[in-house]
Each structure stands twice: as C-alpha cells, then as structure tokens.
Amino acid sequence: MSPPDDRSAEGGGDLNRPGQTKGPVMEGYNFAYLDEATKRMLRRTILKAVAIPGHQIPFGAREMPLPYGWGTGGIQVTAAILGPSDTLKVIDQGADDTTNAVSIRRFFTRVAGVATTERTAEATIIQTRHRIPEQALREDQVIVYQVPQPEPLSRLEPRRAETKRLHSLADYGLMHVRLYEDIARYGHIAKAYDYPVMVNGRYLMAPSPIPAFDNPKMDRMPALQLFGAGREKRIYAVPPYTEVRSLDFEDHPFRPIRAPHACALCGSRESYLDEVITDDRGGRLFVCSDTDYCSGRVALREAAE
Amino acid sequence: MTRPMLEARGLTLHFGAIPALVDVTIDVAEGEVVAIVGESGSGKTTLLRVLSGLMPPDAGTVRWLGEDVHAMGEAARRRLLRTDWGFVHQNPRDGLRLNVSAGGNVGERLMAIGARHYGNIRGEALSWLAKVEIDATRIDDLPRTFSGGMQQRLQIARTLVTHPKLVFMDEPTGGLDVSVQARLLDLIRSLSRELGLSVLIVTHDIAAARLLADRILVMRRGRVVEQGLTDRVLDDPQHPYTQLLVSSVLAA
Numbered sequence: 002m003s004p005p006d007d008r009s010a011e012g013g014g015d016l017n018r019p020g021q022t023k024g025p026v027m028e029g030y031n032f033a034y035l036d037e038a039t040k041r042m043l044r045r046t047i048l049k050a051v052a053i054p055g056h057q058i059p060f061g062a063r064e065m066p067l068p069y070g071w072g073t074g075g076i077q078v079t080a081a082i083l084g085p086s087d088t089l090k091v092i093d094q095g096a097d098d099t100t101n102a103v104s105i106r107r108f109f110t111r112v113a114g115v116a117t118t119e120r121t122a123e124a125t126i127i128q129t130r131h132r133i134p135e136q137a138l139r140e141d142q143v144i145v146y147q148v149p150q151p152e153p154l155s156r157l158e159p160r161r162a163e164t165k166r167l168h169s170l171a172d173y174g175l176m177h178v179r180l181y182e183d184i185a186r187y188g189h190i191a192k193a194y195d196y197p198v199m200v201n202g203r204y205l206m207a208p209s210p211i212p213a214f215d216n217p218k219m220d221r222m223p224a225l226q227l228f229g230a231g232r233e234k235r236i237y238a239v240p241p242y243t244e245v246r247s248l249d250f251e252d253h254p255f256r257p258i259r260a261p262h263a264c265a266l267c268g269s270r271e272s273y274l275d276e277v278i279t280d281d282r283g284g285r286l287f288v289c290s291d292t293d294y295c296s297g298r299v300a301l302r303e304a305a306e
Numbered sequence: 307m308t309r310p311m312l313e314a315r316g317l318t319l320h321f322g323a324i325p326a327l328v329d330v331t332i333d334v335a336e337g338e339v340v341a342i343v344g345e346s347g348s349g350k351t352t353l354l355r356v357l358s359g360l361m362p363p364d365a366g367t368v369r370w371l372g373e374d375v376h377a378m379g380e381a382a383r384r385r386l387l388r389t390d391w392g393f394v395h396q397n398p399r400d401g402l403r404l405n406v407s408a409g410g411n412v413g414e415r416l417m418a419i420g421a422r423h424y425g426n427i428r429g430e431a432l433s434w435l436a437k438v439e440i441d442a443t444r445i446d447d448l449p450r451t452f453s454g455g456m457q458q459r460l461q462i463a464r465t466l467v468t469h470p471k472l473v474f475m476d477e478p479t480g481g482l483d484v485s486v487q488a489r490l491l492d493l494i495r496s497l498s499r500e501l502g503l504s505v506l507i508v509t510h511d512i513a514a515a516r517l518l519a520d521r522i523l524v525m526r527r528g529r530v531v532e533q534g535l536t537d538r539v540l541d542d543p544q545h546p547y548t549q550l551l552v553s554s555v556l557a558a
Contacts, residue, residue, distance in 0.1 A: 170381045173417030178403070178410050181417065184424055185409055185446050196466040 026114035027260060030279070033080040033113040039063055042300040043081035046094060050238035056089035056168070057151050057235040061268025064303045071132060072105060073231025075147035080267040082143060083109065088116045090124035095132040095273070095290030102130070108211065119295050131194070133215040135272045135294040139225035140241060146209040148230040153197045173205045193258055198244045199237055208245075213263070214273045219245040245253055262287040278306060310335045311504060312472060317356055317366035319528075326352045327363065328528045329338060334472065339498055339505045341519035341536070343512060343551070348527040350508040351476055357506065358474045359383045363369040370472075388418050392473040396480045398457035401464070402449045408435065408460055415468045433517060455486035461495065465466040466497065471538035473498075475507040479514055491517050512555045516540055524548045 029039065034167040039061075044227035046060040065073040083089070089109050097119040105128060106117045111178040118124050121134040139222060154164045157175045167175065176197055183191045196213035200206045208219060210231040219226065219239060226239040239245060247256035265286045272294055280301060289295035312335035319327040326349045334340050342350045355361040357368055359375045368375040369424055370390070375383065387393065395401040411544075412431040413421070417486050421427050432442055438459040458478060462546055465473060477495065479487040495518055498505050509515055523533040524545065525544055532545040543549045 166380075170384060172384065172418065174414055177417040177422070178406055178414045181413055181424065181427065182410050185428070187406055249422075251422050252425050271409060 013079060027111045030112045032035075032084045032085070033079045033109065033115075034066075035077065038079075039079045043077055045306075046236045047078065047081065049104075049241050050227070050236050051225070053204070054239055054243050055198075055204030055206040057237045059234055061238050062231045062234040064134070066105070067251050069232040070149060071101060072128070072147040072303075074229030074233075074236070075128050075130070075231075076099060076105060076108070076229075077231060078145045078227050078229035078236060079109070079126060080113075083113055083115060085113070086113065087125045088118050088123055090118050090121065090127045090293075091129075092127065092132060092134065092291075093130045094295075095134075095275070096292045098292060117284065119293050120297075127234070129211075131212075132273070132290060133211055133218045134182045135264060135289070135291045137218075138193065138222060139145075140223045142224040144222075144224050146224050146226065146243040147211055148209040148228045148235075149232070150232050151168070151207055151228065151230040153195075153205050154282060167225045168191070168204060171203065172246065172280075173199075179248075180253075184250070190249065190253060196255075197248050199248060201243050202246075205248075206237065206245075208262060212258070213255070214259050215247070216247045216255070217257060227253065260287055264289045267295045267297060267302070269295070311371055312356055312357065312506070313369045315342055315369075317353070317363045317368070319352060319356060319361070319363045321425075325528045327356065327443065330525075330530055332357070332364070332523060332527075332533075333531070334441075334470070334504050334506055335500045338521065338522045339503075339507065339519045340523065341515035342455070342506070342525060343510060343515050344522045344525035345551075346510065348511075348525040348526075350525055352528075353471040353525070354474050354506065354508050358387065358391065381443070388415050389468055390471045393466075394458075394461055394465050394473060394475040394478050396477040398449070398454070398461045401461040402457060403449065404450045407446045407448060408440065411449060411460060412464050412467050415464060419439050419468060425471055430467060434467050437466075437497070438463040453464055455490060458482065458490060462497070463493070466503075468502070471499070472504040472506065475505060477509055477511075478507070479509070479511065487511075487514070496520060511542065524551065535539045 002219060004167060010056040040120065042061060046058050062077060065076055066071060089106065091102045093099040101226045108115055109115055121136040126145065127134065128145050130147045139170040152164055154167060154175060157179055158164050180190050194212050195207055195210040196216055198206050198208050198216060208216060209302065221242050221244060222224045223241050227239055228237045249257040260276065262274060264274060266288050270288055272289045272291060275290045277288055279286050309466060312334040314330065314332045317327050317330040335489045342353060344350050362376050369384065385458060409428060409431040412425040414429050416430060432445060435442055440459060442455055451459055452460060479490055482490065489512055507518060511518050519536045522536045523530050523538045526547050532539060532548045537546065540552055543552050
C-alpha cells in the first residue's frame with residue numbers, strides 16, 4: 002500500500018492529539034515478524050480470497066506471540082500486506098486505546114518500524130476488532146477484520162464438511178430458518194452483531210462480530226476488506242465496491258440497531274454508542290464507541306468556541 | 307396409460323458379497339401409490355435410497371421425467387429432493403430439526419426454495435399444521451415436546467408444503483401404536499388423494515399396504531418376487547413367499 006497524499010504534511014505539529022509515532026525497531030526479526038515464505042503464502046491466500054468474494058480460503062496459520070482470540074488472524078493478514086511506508090491504525094471495539102489495540106500497534110511498531118496513527122483518515126491499513134470506523138473509508142485504505150468464527154453457519158450445522166457443501170450449493174435456507182425463529186420468538190430478528198450477509202449475491206459471510214449497525218458500511222465500500230481467522234485458519238475478503246446485503250425478510254427488513262441517545266461527549270446522534278455504567282445506582286452514560294471520531298468532533302467544537 | 311414419472315430399470319447393488327438389489331425394475335405413474343413390502347433385510351430401504359438418488363446403484367438407471375437421477379449433478383439432485391420430491395423418514399427425528407419450532411420446520415423447505423416473506427411462510431405453516439391436525443397454538447413449540455405421532459405428522463407437513471409430485475416414505479408408521487397408525491394412514495391416504503400425489507411407500511405392514519396402495523411389490527433378498535395390483539397380490543398371491551407373507555398376517 003502507498004501512503005495517502007496528505008500524509009507528508011503530517012509529522013510534527015498538533016500536540017493535542019496523538020499523531021503518528023515511530024518507535025525503536027527490535028533486532029533479529031524479519032520485517033513484520035513473519036518470514037517471507039509465510040507472507041507469500043498469506044498473500045496467495047488473500048489473492049484467492051479477493052478473487053472469490055465472501056468465500057473462506059483455508060491457510061496455514063502460524064503461532065503468533067499472542068493468544069487465539071486476540072487477533073491472530075488479523076495480525077497475520079496485516080503482516081502480509083504491510084509495507085515500510087504504510088501507516089497502521091488498530092482499533093478494538095472502536096477504541097484506539099484499549100489493551101488489544103495498544104498491544105498490536107506496539108507489536109508492529111517494534112517488528113516492522115511502521116508509522117502508526119489513531120486517525121482514520123491518515124491510516125493506510127486499519128486492523129479492527131468488532132467495529133468499522135464511523136468515517137467513510139477510501140480506495141487507498143485496507144481494513145483488516147479479526148474474526149473469531151468465519152463460518153456463518155457454524156451454530157446451525159456443526160459439520161464443517163456439510164457447511165462446505167451448503168456453501169458450494171448456495172443452500173442457505175438454514176440461515177433463514179434461524180431468522181424465522183427469531184421473529185417467531187421475539188417478534189424481530191434478534192441478532193445484533195455478526196449479522197449474516199450475502200456477498201456479491203453468492204456467498205453467505207460472517208462479517209465478524211461487528212454490530213449490525215456497521216453492516217450497511219460494508220456495502221460497496223471503496224476500501225478493500227480482508228478477514229483473518231487465526232484459530233479457524235481461514236481468510237476471506239470483500240473487494241472494493243462489492244455488494245454486501247444483510248439477510249432479511251421482505252416484511253421484516255434489516256434495520257441497523259443503535260442506542261437512541263446522543264453521545265455524552267460529542268453529542269453525535271449518528272454514531273454507534275457504548276453504554277458506560279458510571280455507578281451502582283443505575284447511573285449510565287452513552288459515548289461513541291469510535292474514539293477517533295468522537296475526539297475529532299470534540300476538537301472541532303472546541304476550535305469553534 | 308401415460309408415461310410413468312419415475313422409471314427404474316435393472317437396478318443392481320451389492321454390499322460386498324451381499325446382494326442388496328438384484329435387477330429391480332419399477333415404475334411409478336402420476337398419482338399412483340406404490341407399496342414395497344417384504345421382510346426386514348430384503349432391500350426395501352436400500353431400494354428407496356437408490357431411487358431417491360441418495361445412493362448410487364452398481365448398475366441400472368433411475369429416470370425422473372426422462373432425466374437420469376444419478377447422472378445429474380448434486381445441486382440438481384438436491385433441488386429435486388426439496389421441490390418435486392419429498393422424503394418421509396421412519397424416525398421423525400431424522401427428518402425434523404428438533405431445535406427449531408414446528409413453524410420453522412414447515413417453513414424450512416419454503417425458505418430453501420427462495421420464500422422470503424415471513425407472513426406468507428407463517429400462513430403456509432399454519433395451514434399445513436391444520437391439514438395434519440396439529441393445533442395452531444403449537445406452531446412455536448419445539449418438535450421434541452410433541453408426541454411420536456405428532457412428530458410424524460409434522461414431518462409429513464414439512465415434506466408436503468412445497469407440493470412435491472412424488473413422496474418417498476420409509477415405514478412412516480413404524481414405532482407408533484395402532485390407533486395412531488390408523489389415523490396417520492388415514493391422513494396419508496386423504497392427502498395423497500386430495501393432492502394427486504404419487505407415493506412410494508416402504509412398509510412391512512401388509513394391512514397398511516392394502517389400505518394405501520394401488521400397486522404392490524413384494525421383495526425378498528433384493529429381488530422383486532411378485533408385483534401387481536394390491537388386491538390381486540394380496541387376495542391371490544402367486545409366489546410362495548408372498549403366500550407365506552399374506553398368511554402370516556394376524557387377524558385382530
């Protein structure tokens with residue numbers, strides 16, 4: 002990936018926000034931790050995944066220096082596509098400053114010496130756990146999702162050989178049975194995250210546990226979307242401008258769910274909100290889950306005052 | 307007579323040294339109910355599995371409306387199995403999803419062929435539950451809370467909802483008590499007459515065969531030893547084995 006044009010203007014200034022940082026690179030590691038042969042294998046897998054949108058491609062996942070469930074799949078995909086001139090952003094449930102995001106960002110700073118950022122607009126590669134940034138992504142960006150369970154049918158059909166056959170025959174009635182059951186029981190489709198989508202009208206895909214709120218952002222997104230599942234050893238992809246449709250019924254259309262509040266910090270009524278419990282007497286606060294989006298809006302407001 | 311819908315010619319299948327099917331030829335015409343009877347191990351269920359494309363034969367062909375069932379791709383065969391055909395298993399647990407509500411079970415085949423309107427699917431499920439005499443209030447209950455007879459009726463509703471032309475039934479009354487059997491047989495008979503269904507039913511119950519079937523095939527050790535109109539075969543059995551079978555039916 003090449004850096005965006007506006008990046009060269011950055012570098013110094015703006016002390017209010019944590020901009021790009023470069024740390025010392027650790028000796029003795031190949032660039033971006035993985036050896037070149039592994040990265041080639043990963044890139045071949047990624048190319049295949051891009052060629053068949055939404056189809057899960059198996060790959061030989063390596064042991065990574067973090068436990069399964071912490072983003073071993075995403076980190077390998079990122080390592081395979083990372084170049085020295087890239088700027089990396091890592092988010093965990095929208096936040097740049099939580100453990101998972103901080104440790105993965107520091108990992109790549111140490112083993113690849115790449116620039117990192119917390120600003121969505123400045124990043125060329127965004128590795129994410131369970132969110133898509135609020136700010137629309139561009140063609141020159143890549144978003145890498147960490148995926149715990151790549152098989153959307155796993156809860157419905159435990160046999161891998163059988164789900165593979167269902168995918169090859171595009172036999173997805175089973176998933177609709179699940180949605181039917183939700184409506185029959187709860188009156189609406191109760192799946193709020195990892196909401197199943199059809200990619201390019203062919204493959205049923207698990208969008209990783211992003212909130213259903215983020216599903217519409219995947220549809221015809223200009224950025225390349227890559228999905229890595231380390232424990233399950235699968236990579237899949239959605240190429241830029243590909244149709245991604247959330248499953249639904251004609252009389253129960255898909256609707257993104259959002260807490261009906263404004264962000265307590267920036268006042269946004271459009272962004273996805275986290276509920277924060279503030280005390281043990283029922284006090285609660287709703288704040289943007291995307292910290293970069295929220296702080297950007299707060300900074301704008303302060304500048305205007 | 308019109309051309310039969312299902313034509314099987316010279317089916318042969320061996321499990322190792324054991325002959326499961328030996329040169330079996332069978333036709334099923336539109337709206338016809340054909341029973342396959344015989345002792346256990348005579349190859350009845352194997353024949354059903356071969357005819358429905360679930361198992362390939364060593365030799366012989368099965369044609370559905372002129373098309374070779376075993377030569378078509380798996381996708382086409384699966385489509386056939388959930389549109390033109392239906393399969394009612396002996397054990398309803400094999401044919402139902404036990405962790406999905408009754409309505410979902412009936413709706414699954416509709417959704418598999420592309421129905422995407424919740425209200426219509428539910429309406430269809432309700433009307434089918436009524437046809438198989440399951441109370442409408444049970445629509446959201448799980449099949450595991452149903453009695454054996456209800457489960458079997460639910461399986462029939464689930465199979466018939468897509469209006470198949472041919473239904474394969476593998477001992478649908480096995481394991482049910484006599485009064486439930488009678489009601490189920492009555493239901494199958496009225497539904498098949500009403501909808502003009504062709505049914506290929508495997509049973510070891512001669513009385514059930516007499517009640518339901520237009521034609522009967524008697525199998526023994528993988529061979530069809532006798533076939534003909536039900537009344538003719540049962541009232542005037544020619545083959546010694548058929549004579550034994552008919553004479554061994556207990557009169558109540």
